């Protein structure tokens with residue numbers, strides 16, 4: 001609601017400004033018209049006693065012409081992203097190798113079981129043509145999405161990000177590497193296992209697998225502006241590389257695969273491969289997460 005209302009407000013503001021420009025050409029002229037003596041000669045008496053000269057207000061035809069009214073720009077109302085857009089639950093899954101557990105330092109974690117649909121149809125053909133898949137998922141950890149991927153996206157650009165977990169709570173944001181603590185490259189959004197993870201914007205799925213260690217089952221989406229969003233620790237992905245997704249479309253189910261403590265979505269937003277802070281860009285943030293967000297912004 002907030003976003004749409006804001007857009008309506010902007011559109012209304014635009015209309016109002018156009019109206020002013022159309023119906024009152026040259027505001028200064030109107031201001032002078034309000035003074036009936038503006039066009040007559042005036043005798044000026046200066047403070048030091050000497051008398052002055054006639055001062056004529058600039059003649060109307062000498063005034064610079066009013067600039068032409070700007071063409072009316074009516075911002076398109078964005079599609080309603082208040083409700084998730086359903087994705088059919090896959091019935092044909094890639095074979096999995098079990099839990100795929102390993103150790104990193106003292107922590108044991110499991111990237112599996114792999115739960116990703118088997119690619120098929122036109123989307124799978126597109127993924128083949130564009131070399132989407134694991135290497136694409138790794139590539140965007142350091143680079144912007146490739147131009148040929150971006151060119152294939154059938155979606156709209158947006159400056160905001162749709163909060164990806166309805167009812168989810170914000171656990172933590174990005175954190176720099178500090179001492180022995182690792183850098184945290186995304187935001188963690190806690191939610192029950194099975195809660196749906198939603199796309200933050202329109203885009204093209206370029207990766208859906210669990211073979212980037214630590215992320216577990218993860219979906220990576222490339223967007224029109226070359227940025228990418230990543231949705232990690234899923235218990236299941238519903239999409240595969242080559243699929244077009246819409247803002248608020250279901251990408252999968254929240255889980256705890258990879259290096260995760262508790263079921264949550266690890267959400268990353270990367271620009272040119274650099275982890276960026278998505279918190280100021282989110283729309284539709286639930287009230288509880290919003291309070292935590294304010295806390296984080298004030299250094300809490």
Ligand SMILES: [Zn+2]
Pocket residue numbers: 184186187188265266267
């Ligand atoms: Zn995380």
